[in-house]
Amino acid sequence: MKSLESILANHPFFEDLKKEFLELITGCASNVCFKAGEFIHRQHADADRFYVIRQGKVALELCPPGRNPITLQTVNEGEILGWAWLVPPYHWHCDAQAVELTRAIALDGKCLRKKCQEDHDFGFELLSRILPILGQRMEATQIQLLDIYGSQQKN
């Protein structure tokens, strides 16, 4: 059976991460599994975790009052889920629901934050990996808002 550290080391998000940092992360990690349809987190709840998806698919959803939920984005194998654990007040901004059986490594947000504060190099390394993903997701949302498939032909 693979150790948590080797699973994390082979995940694209942690590619080429220093061994000492990987050990710090592994200390906050645990294996989790979600059935299809199961909620991984709910909007406004405490964001105390950060997930590294190993297998499966997760839908990030918003549920406006009185309306059906809207899927904003799906997160797949090889990607990460959750950034709200990093930013006060540490509450989830949307729901996350497993679309199919999803296996992940859960990282304790509080534990990670403490380690980031104690070791700024570690914190910087982690942020350097998370921020580009946040940037890409924000840009993706902007493109979705443009409704680019709305009309191409004019004739």
Added chain:
Amino acid sequence: MNPINSDPVVPELLKIHRVIREAEDTFTLDLLPPDKTQSEYSPGQFNMLYAFGVGDVPISISGRSSQSGGWLHTIREVGTVTRALHRLKKGQTIGVRGPFGKGWPVDLAKGKDVVILAGGIGLAPLRPVLEQIQSHRDHYGNVSLLYGARMPDGLLFSQDRETWRGRNGIQVKVTVDTGDRDWRGNVGVVTHLIDRVKFDSLQTIAMVCGPEVMMRYSVRELQRFGVPTNQIFISMERNMKCAVGFCGHCQFGPSFICKDGPVFDYPSIQPFLEVREL
């Protein structure tokens, strides 16, 4: 490829063999061929379709009909002419000029990996590429189709996508901007799918077709993954009228989209894409 009529500005009259509904606002016209020897085309070329009394519109050829042997044109109903074309029935006649323009580099892609990025109706001009690859699958390396649409009910050619995926080992990934309750697939932008398929970036030919915004982001992502710019091809769309470079309606910088395109290698068109006024 020679146009069906010796005078490229005179339309040939072709009968509609059938009208296929593809999505709520999208349909395919299956046209009876004028003559089997004259209905050749290259993937990516377009025809001018003329709805009598209304006007004409450039529409890419989306394949060859297995029923009629003629051209298929997949059309999205968004304006006066396309609405008029949608009202036509089997047995009625339209005017057709073409095929025109430069198509996709299917020969250049031989021996290489191929990444095809399509957005919305942009899958239609790329379908002939996938059909050609399918017929000569061993001539190509890893082949991927990354396809994005607005909503699940706007996704085109579901049967074809299953065939490409199943029989020929083509990697097919689909995403939508907005899912519905029944959608279990991906939600997000099409460029997000690039890292989910296998390709050797330096040995890849990428073909991109869709809204211009989507193409720009796609090119940027392909570059980020290491695909050389001169191996990226995009299909441009402008207001084509004569289709043979006489009228100048589709002039784009020094090029005419109708005769120098619609497919361009990215470096040749890139400087003009960044000019706001063009």
